[in-house]
Amino acid sequence: MNKCKTSKEIGGMGHSLKRKEDIRFIQGKGHYVDDIKLPGMLYMDIVRSPYAYAKIKKINIEDAMKVPGVVAVVTGRDLEKYNLHWMPTLMSDTQMVLPTDTVMYQAQEVAAVIATSRYAARDGREAVKVDYEKMKPVIDPYKSMDPGAPVLRSDKAGKTDNHIWHWEAGDKAKTEAVFASADVVVKEQMHIPRIHVASIETCGCVADYDKINNHLTMYMTTQAPHAIRTVIALVAGHVGLTEEKIRVISPDIGGGFGGKVPVYPGYVIAIAVSFLVGKPVKWIEDRSENLQADSFARDYHITAEMAGTKEGKILATRFKILADHGYTDASANPSKFPTGMFSIATGSYDYDTSYMECDAVYTNKPPGGVAYRCSFRVTEAVHAIERMTDRFALEIGKDPADLRMENFIKKEDFPWKSPTGWIYDSGDYHKGLLKAMDAVGYWELRKEQAEKRKKGELMGIGLSTFTEIVGAGPSKDFDILGIKMFDSAEIRVHPTGKAIARFGTKSQGQGHETTYAQIIAEELGIPAENIQIEEGDTDTAPYGLGTYASRSTPTAGAAAAMASRKLVAKARKIAAYLLEVSEEDLEWEPGKFWVKGAPEKSKTIQEIVFASYTNHPQGMEAGFEATHYYDPPNLTFPSGAYICVVDIDKETGGIHVRRFVAIDDCGNIINPMIVQGQVHGGLTQGIAPAMYEELIYDEDGNILNGTLMDYLVPTAVESPSWETGHVITPSPHHPIGAKGVGESPTVGAPPAIANAIVDALSPFGITHLDIPITPAKVWKALKDKGAI
Amino acid sequence: MLKEITVTVNGEKHTLEVEPRLLLVHMIRELLNLTGTHIGCDTSSCGACTILMDGKSVKSCTILAVQANGKSLTTIEAVAVNGELSALQEGFKENHGLHCGFCTPGMILRATELLANNPNPTEEEIRWGISGNLCRCTGYNNIVKAIIYAGAKMRGEELPSTEPQFV
Ligand code: FES
Ligand code: FES
Numbered sequence: 001m002n003k004c005k006t007s008k009e010i011g012g013m014g015h016s017l018k019r020k021e022d023i024r025f026i027q028g029k030g031h032y033v034d035d036i037k038l039p040g041m042l043y044m045d046i047v048r049s050p051y052a053y054a055k056i057k058k059i060n061i062e063d064a065m066k067v068p069g070v071v072a073v074v075t076g077r078d079l080e081k082y083n084l085h086w087m088p089t090l091m092s093d094t095q096m097v098l099p100t101d102t103v104m105y106q107a108q109e110v111a112a113v114i115a116t117s118r119y120a121a122r123d124g125r126e127a128v129k130v131d132y133e134k135m136k137p138v139i140d141p142y143k144s145m146d147p148g149a150p151v152l153r154s155d156k157a158g159k160t161d162n163h164i165w166h167w168e169a170g171d172k173a174k175t176e177a178v179f180a181s182a183d184v185v186v187k188e189q190m191h192i193p194r195i196h197v198a199s200i201e202t203c204g205c206v207a208d209y210d211k212i213n214n215h216l217t218m219y220m221t222t223q224a225p226h227a228i229r230t231v232i233a234l235v236a237g238h239v240g241l242t243e244e245k246i247r248v249i250s251p252d253i254g255g256g257f258g259g260k261v262p263v264y265p266g267y268v269i270a271i272a273v274s275f276l277v278g279k280p281v282k283w284i285e286d287r288s289e290n291l292q293a294d295s296f297a298r299d300y301h302i303t304a305e306m307a308g309t310k311e312g313k314i315l316a317t318r319f320k321i322l323a324d325h326g327y328t329d330a331s332a333n334p335s336k337f338p339t340g341m342f343s344i345a346t347g348s349y350d351y352d353t354s355y356m357e358c359d360a361v362y363t364n365k366p367p368g369g370v371a372y373r374c375s376f377r378v379t380e381a382v383h384a385i386e387r388m389t390d391r392f393a394l395e396i397g398k399d400p401a402d403l404r405m406e407n408f409i410k411k412e413d414f415p416w417k418s419p420t421g422w423i424y425d426s427g428d429y430h431k432g433l434l435k436a437m438d439a440v441g442y443w444e445l446r447k448e449q450a451e452k453r454k455k456g457e458l459m460g461i462g463l464s465t466f467t468e469i470v471g472a473g474p475s476k477d478f479d480i481l482g483i484k485m486f487d488s489a490e491i492r493v494h495p496t497g498k499a500i501a502r503f504g505t506k507s508q509g510q511g512h513e514t515t516y517a518q519i520i521a522e523e524l525g526i527p528a529e530n531i532q533i534e535e536g537d538t539d540t541a542p543y544g545l546g547t548y549a550s551r552s553t554p555t556a557g558a559a560a561a562m563a564s565r566k567l568v569a570k571a572r573k574i575a576a577y578l579l580e581v582s583e584e585d586l587e588w589e590p591g592k593f594w595v596k597g598a599p600e601k602s603k604t605i606q607e608i609v610f611a612s613y614t615n616h617p618q619g620m621e622a623g624f625e626a627t628h629y630y631d632p633p634n635l636t637f638p639s640g641a642y643i644c645v646v647d648i649d650k651e652t653g654g655i656h657v658r659r660f661v662a663i664d665d666c667g668n669i670i671n672p673m674i675v676q677g678q679v680h681g682g683l684t685q686g687i688a689p690a691m692y693e694e695l696i697y698d699e700d701g702n703i704l705n706g707t708l709m710d711y712l713v714p715t716a717v718e719s720p721s722w723e724t725g726h727v728i729t730p731s732p733h734h735p736i737g738a739k740g741v742g743e744s745p746t747v748g749a750p751p752a753i754a755n756a757i758v759d760a761l762s763p764f765g766i767t768h769l770d771i772p773i774t775p776a777k778v779w780k781a782l783k784d785k786g787a788i
Numbered sequence: 789m790l791k792e793i794t795v796t797v798n799g800e801k802h803t804l805e806v807e808p809r810l811l812l813v814h815m816i817r818e819l820l821n822l823t824g825t826h827i828g829c830d831t832s833s834c835g836a837c838t839i840l841m842d843g844k845s846v847k848s849c850t851i852l853a854v855q856a857n858g859k860s861l862t863t864i865e866a867v868a869v870n871g872e873l874s875a876l877q878e879g880f881k882e883n884h885g886l887h888c889g890f891c892t893p894g895m896i897l898r899a900t901e902l903l904a905n906n907p908n909p910t911e912e913e914i915r916w917g918i919s920g921n922l923c924r925c926t927g928y929n930n931i932v933k934a935i936i937y938a939g940a941k942m943r944g945e946e947l948p949s950t951e952p953q954f955v
Pocket of ligand 2: 255
């Protein structure tokens with residue numbers, strides 16, 4: 001652990017401070033969107049399509065309008081009059097707000113019912129009759145590329161197929177040459193299935209348009225309030241809702257994980273209705289709507305190949321991907337990287353040859369592709385490389401830990417340039433894996449496994465030694481809708497030395513109110529408890545790109561440190577003035593300046609702040625405030641070494657996770673307790689897709705598990721008791737040496753679990769299983785191989 | 789057709805006119821403005837809406853308001869008394885048993901009954917005991933720790949360390 005520079009009373013970096021935000025949450029005083037109630041507020045419910053692909057022949061609203069309490073029913077045709085029936089997606093594709101002619105996926109929004117109560121709106125919804133003409137949908141992304149497949153996006157002039165884009169990275173010719181001459185080539189076909197963030201709070205909003213002042217206040221579940229305000233202005237600017245007339249407030253959020261980044265049609269309809277009727281409109285989706293219609297995550301079909309020597313040196317990798325984007329490309333990726341950070345799929349290993357390509361296609365499934373607790377497709381990348389590393393080890397009969405140790409980038413080789421052009425900042429992969437192996441007792445476990453194999457029992461040990469790529473991002477590479485992905489902090493210290501700081505990010509449970517205060521406490525020496533943190537109100541916070549992809553600490557955390565340093569520079573001038581010495585004669589430690597060689601001559605930060613309002617040098621601007629917009633020079637590269645041990649019941653295929661040790665390197669740690677909590681949560685969201693979760697569609701595009709009854713979110717029983725630890729290699733270019741951690745476990749855990757299960761089954765010739773690896777899948781694989 | 793019901797909520801008696809189909813959770817949140825009780829699903833799967841009804845933890849989205857007629861309800865707003873946190877609330881805070889806080893009121897009320905029935909549960913009993921309540925953020929480790937802590941506190945025993953343990 002990094003050493004604490006400040007006392008517990010100040011509570012700077014490294015202290016496991018208890019969270020400031022908890023006191024309201026544990027007493028039921030959190031303030032979430034559905035808690036908002038405004039005078040005259042109307043409620044909205046949404047009519048959704050039962051079919052995946054159908055023409056809308058007629059929408060009959062007469063019966064609905066007769067339901068007591070129903071005020072209006074809105075269809076695509078109604079929005080069309082105001083040109084509000086289409087909106088841009090985050091990837092500059094287009095998406096229907098409400099369709100005028102054709103529905104494109106099951107559970108798509110078809111009409112909205114507005115009523116004076118939640119129940120009346122639901123009654124109205126049931127009474128809307130829609131006449132559909134069913135069509136045969138395109139569900140399989142491979143078939144969507146068939147020449148005979150219907151062209152789904154007939155709204156796009158000149159579109160003749162379902163292809164969205166092609167992307168590639170690396171050196172194709174060089175990779176082919178290495179593959180052609182390598183001793184060993186291994187290949188697997190894998191699918192990283194569609195899953196869902198399923199935060200416990202669903203999405204929703206209260207749109208409150210004030211006609212007199214032409215002003216919209218939008219309370220909503222969003223992880224990126226400023227960006228959303230810009231999007232609203234882009235959609236509705238032509239009806240007078242320009243950016244300065246819009247206030248987006250993101251109150252407490254009950255989990256986001258990337259699913260609360262996109263703009264969903266429900267938000268836009270609520271705004272349109274409030275704009276048209278001049279009353280506040282509340283829309284809160286229910287769980288089934290959330291699972292069935294909100295952005296999915298993953299859904300990459302990957303053909304993965306690795307080439308190497310028979311001694312075990314990795315030489316090259318080749319990945320070919322098909323991405324199923326559903327009805328529109330609404331994925332959350334920086335616009336220059338249609339596949340996001342898949343180009344980090346070369347992992348933690350020292351080799352210089354790789355080629356990757358990806359094609360994306362439209363199908364009749366819900367749109368999206370959110371980076372679910374993941375920096376833009378790094379989860380898929382890590383799964384591919386970590387599965388293939390194990391696959392290669394299995395092929396040549398080498399222990400996967402030894403193979404990794406021999407191929408890791410060495411700590412003295414950082415900064416290290418990857419074959420796809422990224423500069424890894426720092427790391428010590430050998431140390432991390434050794435620590436994980438020690439903690440789990442790796443070599444004893446291997447002995448135990450050998451014994452068990454002799455007796456016909458199934459036990460597996462799986463490793464995942466991943467490198468993450470977070471902190472989006474440097475403005476030269478990263479933007480969303482053209483907006484550069486900097487982030488911001490504004491600090492105001494009041495005369496009595498107590499501060500308020502506001503940020504462009506938005507916590508959804510990550511504990512920003514505590515950790516940002518700790519960063520400022522570390523820099524200024526003002527106790528963290530005296531620093532109030534605010535986010536999520538575009539009227540008060542500086543512009544920022546929001547919280548997702550583990551970017552808050554790397555970007556806004558850095559901004560907090562940089563803004564603080566501006567204040568320390570001002571404080572030094574004031575201290576020199578007060579102590580009547582020159583600035584160079586002063587020493588600083590968090591909380592005070594003193595005269596070199598005369599420590600009794602000192603001024604505390606509180607005295608200096610007071611002087612900045614009451615007794616500052618002539619000509620100096622009064623007050624004690626600073627703002628910083630931080631544009632990172634590079635991404636940060638957290639890493640991890642995870643080891644999972646499983647026991648498998650041969651008769652039933654039942655999988656028991658016996659141990660799971662996770663060693664993370666997220667650079668310097670702000671609050672060890674919070675970092676550990678993030679890792680626990682992420683690991684559970686990693687075991688979920690590895691063993692339980694998948695959104696399943698039949699060939700007609702019906703979702704088969706669209707409720708929490710059958711979409712298996714792990715409970716406390718499925719979730720193992722996680723064992724966690726750290727190694728620390730500070731990021732050399734980050735102001736506080738931090739790297740970000742929130743998504744590392746989500747990214748790192750699935751391949752560790754898959755590798756453990758495949759390791760257990762490998763004596764029977766099983767080399768790969770797609771996640772989620774369920775007992776039924778294990779049992780079938782064993783049966784197919786004649787093992788049972 | 790409205791029905792008149794009388795319920796005691798957090799010690800206060802209320803007489804309300806409700807639609808027979810009104811869910812208890814909506815009565816609590818919207819008629820009584822007690823918004824600490826949350827809604828996370830429409831299938832009685834998540835437990836975010838858990839409250840105590842005559843001392844027993846129930847999912848208030850699974851019960852009609854009319855079924856609560858004559859009963860006594862406790863919601864998260866009344867768990868702390870005179871600003872004194874309950875042992876469980878303290879346990880959750882001290883052990884980092886929550887992230888976004890959305891599942892937390894339900895978890896605390898579920899665990900209240902768990903500890904009332906079994907004052908010294910094992911880790912496994914705790915995990916099964918809260919398996920009707922989903923948390924998407926914490927990974928449950930620290931929720932389990934929080935409940936163990938609260939049990940020790942209620943039994944008057946020495947409190948387990950709340951420092952994070954690392955391998
Ligand atoms: S809201 Fe009651 S169980 Fe989910
Ligand atoms: S703390 Fe977020 S759902 Fe439990």
